Amino acid sequence: MQRPARMTTAPAVTLSDENLVLQAQHGDRAALGVLFDRYASLVLGIGLRTLRDRGEAEDLVQEVFLSLCEKVRGFDPSKGSGRTWIVQIAYRRGFDRRAYLFRRKFYDGTELGHIQNTLQAEARYEEQIADLLTGEQLHAAFEELSEKQRATLEMYFFEGLDLREISGRLAETLENTRHFFYRGLDRLRKSAAAVAHRNGKCV
Numbered sequence: 194m195q196r197p198a199r200m201t202t203a204p205a206v207t208l209s210d211e212n213l214v215l216q217a218q219h220g221d222r223a224a225l226g227v228l229f230d231r232y233a234s235l236v237l238g239i240g241l242r243t244l245r246d247r248g249e250a251e252d253l254v255q256e257v258f259l260s261l262c263e264k265v266r267g268f269d270p271s272k273g274s275g276r277t278w279i280v281q282i283a284y285r286r287g288f289d290r291r292a293y294l295f296r297r298k299f300y301d302g303t304e305l306g307h308i309q310n311t312l313q314a315e316a317r318y319e320e321q322i323a324d325l326l327t328g329e330q331l332h333a334a335f336e337e338l339s340e341k342q343r344a345t346l347e348m349y350f351f352e353g354l355d356l357r358e359i360s361g362r363l364a365e366t367l368e369n370t371r372h373f374f375y376r377g378l379d380r381l382r383k384s385a386a387a388v389a390h391r392n393g394k395c396v
Contacts, residue, residue: 210231211270214275228261243288260282334380345359346374346378
């Protein structure tokens with residue numbers, strides 16, 4: 194993976210994500226470089242989970258950070274954090290790429306191909322959350338979860354950990370962690386549906 198080129202003096206690593214994005218809005222490519230340093234591994238984890246292919250996941254990292262250059266002027270810190278914004282872009286790009294790869298029969302003959310329907314059902318949950326819950330809405334929805342559900346989903350969505358890694362962090366069995374994940378995901382899905390209903394959308 195190639196890191197975006199830095200064209201100006203690098204901002205201090207202590208700057209917030211939001212300040213870095215605002216600097217990038219004014220053409221500071223070094224700010225994007227710092228964001229890459231912070232979040233390339235997280236985006237790679239999202240790519241590995243959504244695409245199940247290392248090469249495709251690495252390509253996704255490049256695509257996401259290139260797209261940030263184009264989308265950066267659309268970032269509004271009043272609607273959510275810089276981290277959430279990057280994560281949402283990564284998921285959206287990953288979902289779009291996975292749908293394209295399925296159409297092109299990229300996964301045919303693999304284990305992934307045999308469980309396509311299950312994966313697509315899980316992806317719909319994730320897409321609803323990534324699309325509809327932002328900023329204060331996301332924060333409020335997470336506050337409705339139990340402590341273990343919230344910790345599980347935060348590590349899954351925002352740290353890029355898989356369920357086995359999360360079970361180790363929580364010192365819980367994998368079975369319990371799956372329970373926290375799916376119960377929490379269902380509660381977030383219902384929150385997403387409520388948001389969609391208020392906004393006149395269908396979920």
